[in-house]
Amino acid sequence: MLQQLFSPSVQHTLDLVGIFVFAISGALLAVRKNFDVFGIAVLAEVTALGGGLIRDLIIGAVPPAAFTDLGYFVTPLLAALLVFFLHPQVERIQTGVNVFDAAGLGLFCVTGTTKAYEYGLGLTASACLGLATAVGGGVLRDVLANEVPSLLRWDRDLYAVPATVGAAMVALCIRWDALTPLTSGLAVVTAFVLRLLAMRFHWRAPRAWNRRSTVREEEHLPV
Amino acid sequence: MLQQLFSPSVQHTLDLVGIFVFAISGALLAVRKNFDVFGIAVLAEVTALGGGLIRDLIIGAVPPAAFTDLGYFVTPLLAALLVFFLHPQVERIQTGVNVFDAAGLGLFCVTGTTKAYEYGLGLTASACLGLATAVGGGVLRDVLANEVPSLLRWDRDLYAVPATVGAAMVALCIRWDALTPLTSGLAVVTAFVLRLLAMRFHWRAPRAWNRRSTVREEEHLPV
Amino acid sequence: MLQQLFSPSVQHTLDLVGIFVFAISGALLAVRKNFDVFGIAVLAEVTALGGGLIRDLIIGAVPPAAFTDLGYFVTPLLAALLVFFLHPQVERIQTGVNVFDAAGLGLFCVTGTTKAYEYGLGLTASACLGLATAVGGGVLRDVLANEVPSLLRWDRDLYAVPATVGAAMVALCIRWDALTPLTSGLAVVTAFVLRLLAMRFHWRAPRAWNRRSTVREEEHLPV
Numbered sequence: 069m070l071q072q073l074f075s076p077s078v079q080h081t082l083d084l085v086g087i088f089v090f091a092i093s094g095a096l097l098a099v100r101k102n103f104d105v106f107g108i109a110v111l112a113e114v115t116a117l118g119g120g121l122i123r124d125l126i127i128g129a130v131p132p133a134a135f136t137d138l139g140y141f142v143t144p145l146l147a148a149l150l151v152f153f154l155h156p157q158v159e160r161i162q163t164g165v166n167v168f169d170a171a172g173l174g175l176f177c178v179t180g181t182t183k184a185y186e187y188g189l190g191l192t193a194s195a196c197l198g199l200a201t202a203v204g205g206g207v208l209r210d211v212l213a214n215e216v217p218s219l220l221r222w223d224r225d226l227y228a229v230p231a232t233v234g235a236a237m238v239a240l241c242i243r244w245d246a247l248t249p250l251t252s253g254l255a256v257v258t259a260f261v262l263r264l265l266a267m268r269f270h271w272r273a274p275r276a277w278n279r280r281s282t283v284r285e286e287e288h289l290p291v
Numbered sequence: 292m293l294q295q296l297f298s299p300s301v302q303h304t305l306d307l308v309g310i311f312v313f314a315i316s317g318a319l320l321a322v323r324k325n326f327d328v329f330g331i332a333v334l335a336e337v338t339a340l341g342g343g344l345i346r347d348l349i350i351g352a353v354p355p356a357a358f359t360d361l362g363y364f365v366t367p368l369l370a371a372l373l374v375f376f377l378h379p380q381v382e383r384i385q386t387g388v389n390v391f392d393a394a395g396l397g398l399f400c401v402t403g404t405t406k407a408y409e410y411g412l413g414l415t416a417s418a419c420l421g422l423a424t425a426v427g428g429g430v431l432r433d434v435l436a437n438e439v440p441s442l443l444r445w446d447r448d449l450y451a452v453p454a455t456v457g458a459a460m461v462a463l464c465i466r467w468d469a470l471t472p473l474t475s476g477l478a479v480v481t482a483f484v485l486r487l488l489a490m491r492f493h494w495r496a497p498r499a500w501n502r503r504s505t506v507r508e509e510e511h512l513p514v
Numbered sequence: 515m516l517q518q519l520f521s522p523s524v525q526h527t528l529d530l531v532g533i534f535v536f537a538i539s540g541a542l543l544a545v546r547k548n549f550d551v552f553g554i555a556v557l558a559e560v561t562a563l564g565g566g567l568i569r570d571l572i573i574g575a576v577p578p579a580a581f582t583d584l585g586y587f588v589t590p591l592l593a594a595l596l597v598f599f600l601h602p603q604v605e606r607i608q609t610g611v612n613v614f615d616a617a618g619l620g621l622f623c624v625t626g627t628t629k630a631y632e633y634g635l636g637l638t639a640s641a642c643l644g645l646a647t648a649v650g651g652g653v654l655r656d657v658l659a660n661e662v663p664s665l666l667r668w669d670r671d672l673y674a675v676p677a678t679v680g681a682a683m684v685a686l687c688i689r690w691d692a693l694t695p696l697t698s699g700l701a702v703v704t705a706f707v708l709r710l711l712a713m714r715f716h717w718r719a720p721r722a723w724n725r726r727s728t729v730r731e732e733e734h735l736p737v
Contacts, residue, residue, distance in 0.1 A: 098443070099498075099499045101439070101443075102444075102445055102498060103443045103444065103445060103498070104443070104444070104445035104495065104496035104497060104498050105496050105497055105498070105499070106442075106443070106451050106452065106496050107442070107443030107444065107445070107496075108499065110442070110443060110451075111443065121349075125348060125349070130348075130349065130350065130351035131349060131350055131351065131410070131411070131412055131416065132349060135349060135412055135413075135416040135419070135420070136412070136413065136416065138413065138415055141415060141416070141419070151499065152499050152500065153499075153500055154500075155499050155500075211434060212430070212434065212440060212443065213439070213443075214434075214437065214438065214439045214440075
């Protein structure tokens, strides 16, 4: 067993904050898609808990944490209620929500990688599951809302790359026997800052070379 | 172990009836989407067994019941065959199908909650999984058919709320040590009747307050 | 434990070839959908490993093979890189890619069925999971790309039927105690050749009878 990343109560509080802001993003999309109050709650839950759920099913940690900790279940409902009653105000502070979302991204890619390694997976697989923990909920959110996952679209600021960097840092620290609360925290902050920079300067990943040749591109390009 | 809800053979027969009508709804959507006979069979299987499959993966009951009971596998194929040959007739008795679907909804939210609790989950988590058992197949059906899940849409009669009420009743009965065949049956009937009333009177859940402010709403509203 | 289908190293090489061509099909779709380089890699991984992942979760083989063998993880990345740099050339040899894809289909429906049976599932369930191994990745690919799964569409050449035949042959061989490398190989070749014939002669499965009556068909028919 690795050292605790942070003290248990600090860790749990951070988890709940991350879950809350992920749930906000799910609830906001549900409102934009014109879902009813129940749809808002479902999309909030799925967005907040989906990434960890995928990780836990794959590493065999059943029942998943999302179903054993009541706080994990109730927090997204609070986010859904908040958005239900006050979503114009929440939309208005979208930038602030995005900053917290970046913090959640940084936190979950690190804790996801650590948990997968504790369950006996290799370093590469652990880093992949750290990434899946951080971005999986957003992908499920978009699939349920019948949209192309924003994770995969080229016209979105980098989201997976910061999480990949954070997860890879943790894997390297484990490899070099240097995973301490300090280095873990550094990985969280690195992913967090990278995501903030990506949002600030609209960093994007390149698309395939020589795309001109594909048949269906025109319909997607705004010209 | 809790008491059996009903005698095993009665329970199994009810399960198969529920699976059959859920499969009908999947097969009908497949025909409407112009899928071929294989697509009809796949959508029938997924709709009928998907909810229980999700529940079993989460509670760690592998291999899931859907893969250990041949009757669970064959029943959706029969429904697919029926719709393949006679779908105009099946469409015509849609109201009757909906009544059976409501019965399946009531049954599965109760048996799903009971099974999750038997596998050691808490009461809230068990009720959630009861709900997931009842509605999960329909969500997978809509995702595979590339449609917004009708579960989440505001312009559909209440579907999840009756199942939630049924699952919550079971959880409360367990809490108060009062889960008997009688109270279980009462929960099934309550969910069933609530769903029938929702269909009859077109009950709907509210959408978020002050929706006017969202950018993308117009494209979804018919005016 | 059944006999090894082939010698371990031959089997592993064949697996990697199948994974590579499945990944190519995912990466090509990602380029057509205008995804960025990260989206191309994700879609390649999901297409290549998704079918086996679903099978392993259902039979309880956690962590799934996709997360324990580094070669399984790296191979789709190589396919993604190839498509990223050279996709016009890859598109041009699409027919060759399709032939290898057919080989992967034949291989995975056989190995998937065998693995499920080794984990204690019944013959019908094993054949279903063999089919799921072969076609599951393609379904996940299309769901993530927000398209109707080509598996379910009537206007695509038969894809699932060859895999079903191969999986059923393996199940029958097990039933008759006749599963040898020879009969397994025969099942692979049968599925492979059936798929090639389906592509060559545009074999398609029938749609439901009397479809005229459905409301929404017109919008899907090109005439």
